[in-house]
Amino acid sequence: MDGNGRWATGKGRPRWMGHVRGAHTAREVVSYCAQRGVEQLTLYAFSSDNWKRPADEVGFLFDLFASHLERQLAKLLKHGIRLSVIGRRDRLPRALCDAIAAAEARTADGRRMHLRVAVDYSSRAAIHEAFAMAEGRGDALSSPNILPPVDLVLRTGGERRLSDFLLWESAYAELAFLDVNFPDLSTADLDGVFADYAKRERRYGDVPAPANAKVSA
Numbered sequence: 001m002d003g004n005g006r007w008a009t010g011k012g013r014p015r016w017m018g019h020v021r022g023a024h025t026a027r028e029v030v031s032y033c034a035q036r037g038v039e040q041l042t043l044y045a046f047s048s049d050n051w052k053r054p055a056d057e058v059g060f061l062f063d064l065f066a067s068h069l070e071r072q073l074a075k076l077l078k079h080g081i082r083l084s085v086i087g088r089r090d091r092l093p094r095a096l097c098d099a100i101a102a103a104e105a106r107t108a109d110g111r112r113m114h115l116r117v118a119v120d121y122s123s124r125a126a127i128h129e130a131f132a133m134a135e136g137r138g139d140a141l142s143s144p145n146i147l148p149p150v151d152l153v154l155r156t157g158g159e160r161r162l163s164d165f166l167l168w169e170s171a172y173a174e175l176a177f178l179d180v181n182f183p184d185l186s187t188a189d190l191d192g193v194f195a196d197y198a199k200r201e202r203r204y205g206d207v208p209a210p211a212n213a214k215v216s217a
């Protein structure tokens with residue numbers, strides 16, 4: 001979800017207004033994805049590198065997230081949406097951790113869509129942690145911060161990079177980049193991204209299906 005700050009400064013407004021609008025867009029994205037049948041959606045809300053930002057912006061983002069969590073809980077329950085938060089918890093404000101734990105517990109039975117919000121998240125840190133957990137057991141990489149394989153990554157805001165988001169999980173993800181600041185992301189934009197995704201042939205290193213059939217015949 002990139003481009004909140006630029007959305008605001010482009011209109012001569014303070015950055016926090018962009019985050020408020022971005023949070024509104026995030027709510028719309030969640031409900032539209034659930035409506036379109038997306039089963040798993042992960043929103044990158046706060047990267048571990050975002051701690052570099054001024055403390056008042058960081059504090060504002062956490063307060064905004066906590067207030068949305070509480071206000072959206074009834075809607076998540078109503079629509080069968082399970083909420084999980086991935087990333088580190090130990091550096092988050094205590095009140096936010098409590099709100100997260102409560103929302104996770106209340107929505108745990110949601111089956112329609114699994115919504116994950118990445119907060120104080122670093123994919124490289126998650127991979128390190130998972131390797132440390134698996135060490136000596138030869139297990140497949142598994143930890144609460146390692147997700148199932150990702151089908152599609154969408155980044156708004158015009159940058160063409162992954163910025164430490166779901167690196168392991170995106171090994172075969174389709175990538176979409178929109179030159180739209182996150183607060184301006186519309187359901188029509190999402191329709192365009194989904195339509196483009198539907199056209200892509202996912203071969204996972206294999207050859208296209210008909211050619212493969214010919215070789216084995």
Ligand code: IPE
Pocket residue numbers: 001002003004005006007019022045046047050061157182
């Ligand atoms: C939102 O956009 C992403 C968050 C970290 C909350 P930004 O805050 O990165 O906005 P830009 O990139 O400065 O425009």
Ligand code: MG
Pocket residue numbers: 002003004157
């Ligand atoms: Mg940004």
